[in-house]
Amino acid sequence: MSAALQQAADEQEPMHELARGARQAARVLAQSGRTMRDAALRAAAASLRASAEAILAANLRDLDASSAGSAFRDRLTLTPQRIEAMAAGLETVADLPDPVGRVLAEWDRPNGLRLRRVATPIGVIGMIYESRPNVGADAAGLCLKSGNAVLLRGGSESLHSARAIQDAMQDGLRAAGLPAAAVQMAPDADRRHVAAMLSAAGLIDLIIPRGGRSLVERVQREARVPVLSHAEGLCHTYVDGSADPAMALAILANAKMRRTGICGATETLLIDRSIADAQLPGLIDGLRALGCGFRADAAARVIVPDLPPADADSFDTEWLDAVLSVAVVDGVEGALAHIARHSSSHTEAIVAEDAAVARRFLDGTDSAVVMWNASTQFCDGGEFGFGAEIGVATGRLHARGPVGLEQLTSFRTEVIGTGQTRPD
Amino acid sequence: MSAALQQAADEQEPMHELARGARQAARVLAQSGRTMRDAALRAAAASLRASAEAILAANLRDLDASSAGSAFRDRLTLTPQRIEAMAAGLETVADLPDPVGRVLAEWDRPNGLRLRRVATPIGVIGMIYESRPNVGADAAGLCLKSGNAVLLRGGSESLHSARAIQDAMQDGLRAAGLPAAAVQMAPDADRRHVAAMLSAAGLIDLIIPRGGRSLVERVQREARVPVLSHAEGLCHTYVDGSADPAMALAILANAKMRRTGICGATETLLIDRSIADAQLPGLIDGLRALGCGFRADAAARVIVPDLPPADADSFDTEWLDAVLSVAVVDGVEGALAHIARHSSSHTEAIVAEDAAVARRFLDGTDSAVVMWNASTQFCDGGEFGFGAEIGVATGRLHARGPVGLEQLTSFRTEVIGTGQTRPD
Numbered sequence: 001m002s003a004a005l006q007q008a009a010d011e012q013e014p015m016h017e018l019a020r021g022a023r024q025a026a027r028v029l030a031q032s033g034r035t036m037r038d039a040a041l042r043a044a045a046a047s048l049r050a051s052a053e054a055i056l057a058a059n060l061r062d063l064d065a066s067s068a069g070s071a072f073r074d075r076l077t078l079t080p081q082r083i084e085a086m087a088a089g090l091e092t093v094a095d096l097p098d099p100v101g102r103v104l105a106e107w108d109r110p111n112g113l114r115l116r117r118v119a120t121p122i123g124v125i126g127m128i129y130e131s132r133p134n135v136g137a138d139a140a141g142l143c144l145k146s147g148n149a150v151l152l153r154g155g156s157e158s159l160h161s162a163r164a165i166q167d168a169m170q171d172g173l174r175a176a177g178l179p180a181a182a183v184q185m186a187p188d189a190d191r192r193h194v195a196a197m198l199s200a201a202g203l204i205d206l207i208i209p210r211g212g213r214s215l216v217e218r219v220q221r222e223a224r225v226p227v228l229s230h231a232e233g234l235c236h237t238y239v240d241g242s243a244d245p246a247m248a249l250a251i252l253a254n255a256k257m258r259r260t261g262i263c264g265a266t267e268t269l270l271i272d273r274s275i276a277d278a279q280l281p282g283l284i285d286g287l288r289a290l291g292c293g294f295r296a297d298a299a300a301r302v303i304v305p306d307l308p309p310a311d312a313d314s315f316d317t318e319w320l321d322a323v324l325s326v327a328v329v330d331g332v333e334g335a336l337a338h339i340a341r342h343s344s345s346h347t348e349a350i351v352a353e354d355a356a357v358a359r360r361f362l363d364g365t366d367s368a369v370v371m372w373n374a375s376t377q378f379c380d381g382g383e384f385g386f387g388a389e390i391g392v393a394t395g396r397l398h399a400r401g402p403v404g405l406e407q408l409t410s411f412r413t414e415v416i417g418t419g420q421t422r423p424d
Numbered sequence: 425m426s427a428a429l430q431q432a433a434d435e436q437e438p439m440h441e442l443a444r445g446a447r448q449a450a451r452v453l454a455q456s457g458r459t460m461r462d463a464a465l466r467a468a469a470a471s472l473r474a475s476a477e478a479i480l481a482a483n484l485r486d487l488d489a490s491s492a493g494s495a496f497r498d499r500l501t502l503t504p505q506r507i508e509a510m511a512a513g514l515e516t517v518a519d520l521p522d523p524v525g526r527v528l529a530e531w532d533r534p535n536g537l538r539l540r541r542v543a544t545p546i547g548v549i550g551m552i553y554e555s556r557p558n559v560g561a562d563a564a565g566l567c568l569k570s571g572n573a574v575l576l577r578g579g580s581e582s583l584h585s586a587r588a589i590q591d592a593m594q595d596g597l598r599a600a601g602l603p604a605a606a607v608q609m610a611p612d613a614d615r616r617h618v619a620a621m622l623s624a625a626g627l628i629d630l631i632i633p634r635g636g637r638s639l640v641e642r643v644q645r646e647a648r649v650p651v652l653s654h655a656e657g658l659c660h661t662y663v664d665g666s667a668d669p670a671m672a673l674a675i676l677a678n679a680k681m682r683r684t685g686i687c688g689a690t691e692t693l694l695i696d697r698s699i700a701d702a703q704l705p706g707l708i709d710g711l712r713a714l715g716c717g718f719r720a721d722a723a724a725r726v727i728v729p730d731l732p733p734a735d736a737d738s739f740d741t742e743w744l745d746a747v748l749s750v751a752v753v754d755g756v757e758g759a760l761a762h763i764a765r766h767s768s769s770h771t772e773a774i775v776a777e778d779a780a781v782a783r784r785f786l787d788g789t790d791s792a793v794v795m796w797n798a799s800t801q802f803c804d805g806g807e808f809g810f811g812a813e814i815g816v817a818t819g820r821l822h823a824r825g826p827v828g829l830e831q832l833t834s835f836r837t838e839v840i841g842t843g844q845t846r847p848d
Contacts, residue, residue: 027764027790030790031787031788107809109807109808109809113798113802113807115808115809120790122820122821123790123820201644205820205821206820206821220625220648221648224644224645226650226819226820226821244843247843250843250845251843251845253845254845254846255845258845258846258848340451362838363455364455365836366451366454366544366547367836368836368837369836369837369838369839370836370837370838370839371838371839371840371841372838372839372840372841373840373841373842373843373844374537374839374840374841374843374844374845375844375845375846377845377846378537378839378841378844378846379839380846383533383537383846384533384539384837385531385533385539395650396546396547396629396630396650396834397546397629397630397650397821397822397834398821398822400834400835400836400837401836401837410820410821410824411824412789412791412792412793412794412824412825413792413793413794413808413824413825414786414793414794414795414796415793415794415795415796415798415802415803416795416796416797416798417795417796417797417798417802418797419668419671419674419675419797419798420797420798420799420802421674421675421677421678421679421682421798421799421801422678422682422799422801422802422804422807424682
């Protein structure tokens, strides 16, 4: 630990103290069965509903103290409907299959040893998130379901809301006979609590950041604890010469315009040179009708002259807006070369009828998720069938892509013998 | 990145340059089939044998420059037999099943999307190791087999040996038509190369340290890149009241004394109070006959008075020597409580005939590997059936326990559609 971090850790003893309590709670949680954990989730849902008035009052205190703009205020605002959605979310998670105790692999050795890899909780998870207070309840629900204790650190603007939600979650734990310390939050809005969490190697097993780029970058820079990182999503959709034109437009319109602000939104259209003359104008018209703007390379502007030109950074920009970069490429190999240069390795899609070309594309990228004839906006835990997600991981280890309950587990190996000893 | 690390990164541009070359090579490797990768491994084995004289000469230069003691010199020394073992090791790895391209999961969604999780290489692996030069060849073989490029940084004492081995590995890659940059090493013994590797976020995907505690701690402290960490192995063997006495002695003798210096060696004997009077003296006699010394708690010393007393640190000490800590505990719950307090979460074993007690033990620890009626020294990639191992992981994410080829892979998710778009 660097001297600076060491000092931060010492000053922030309170956060480490909470983490030690969370570790104790995690041990109890890991030994509890799914019946108890699911009961705690359902009791927490009931408690959220019963505490709705107190939660709304706390949220009003946060809103009164906030001077932020309207988009931010909207994310911060709780309503009876949003509280009901949180409660229903916990019940949905309670209904999901138990991710703990799954037998992941089983094999025997010639000496008679039997080995089994069994899913276990990870332990203590540190969740660092920004404005939306409901993220705390969602994350606590997923952690509880998977047998993990969680330490929450929300944005300073949502402190009162987050505390009211935590109180309801802890009521649920107590009602089910589980330790309340399994869900805890930072005692106040001091930013140094984040440093204390990031330096808590051995006390916190995994940090999950959820927020803007500056938060994620700070976490990746400072963390001494493993991080389930989420970098940007600079996603590509490649329209191959063999694509069905109507399907290409439908997929592209959805991939770009359904929600422009999510990480699975397509940011760049790559179009095969062999069909660009015939197909690009129609694709552009269709997207323009939906309110999309463009940054196009020279070859695309020869075909559709009124497209605004791309500049040096366009193809490296995650727009998160109604803007699409457009480049003409030489077939699937051209598309793969462009993706290798510019992608953030999140999600890429090909639209093609030629199965061999599609297979080449699926095998040829280095990205977490690759799609054939589907919208990149399907990169989502719910759409993947995970029931719920705690985020999308762009690292290469442990979890990659949407993160659901399975990715909140670790494993142990059981070795069952009959007295075997190891030969020299 | 902290200012200090940023500066280190700038000064160490050479290492980052190598990493960029490794990234290019990793892309080629990921696209190559197992046939090419296995051919490269076999060609590298042939090249190691053909270069044996040059490797031994380089090793002699390292030995001449070294002023270290004899145990260290032994680890540093290469012989024709050790070179043959390296070559044969590469051929063994070539014969193992391909870890890349395995279908890890497959499922369908109600909207007709088909999803497949497929194993992929991780990318660029940084291996930081100490004296034994053969570790470089072993690690390079496992990385190559799993489609990863590797950047090696061995100990400064083995620089010439390591370079001669790298040359042979690169000959193998070239002979198979693969880029030589897939196996590279630090250009000289400058310690700052380690800092450069640890700061290479985005250039190196995973750091694997292999060496003593100070190396591992430095890596965990400084790394901005994910680390496959290997902390200590403070392993316990608990002898339950239901244990077969002869089996208990045989397992304990093996778990403690087969090799005392490996991480899977048992460091503490926990014995059930209900049988301690009857069984402890025989266990102690049996171990003493093998040259084992002891540190015992008060209850054990009441039964065997001439046992040396444990001090405050004994039960937290990884002896790595012919020394065994001994404690009397109250049944399986007492054993689990002791383990929760003192274990490094590596490997624990129970000797018991009572299946319910054994199940309670297997479920009740928080360790990577738990064993029933088997020696803790079985915690090893070869013994687990992995064919070869690159180390033992004590973290909770991605890999846990022995690390073989499977753990050197990541995965991607393929989503195959027929034009689906995501509803609002």
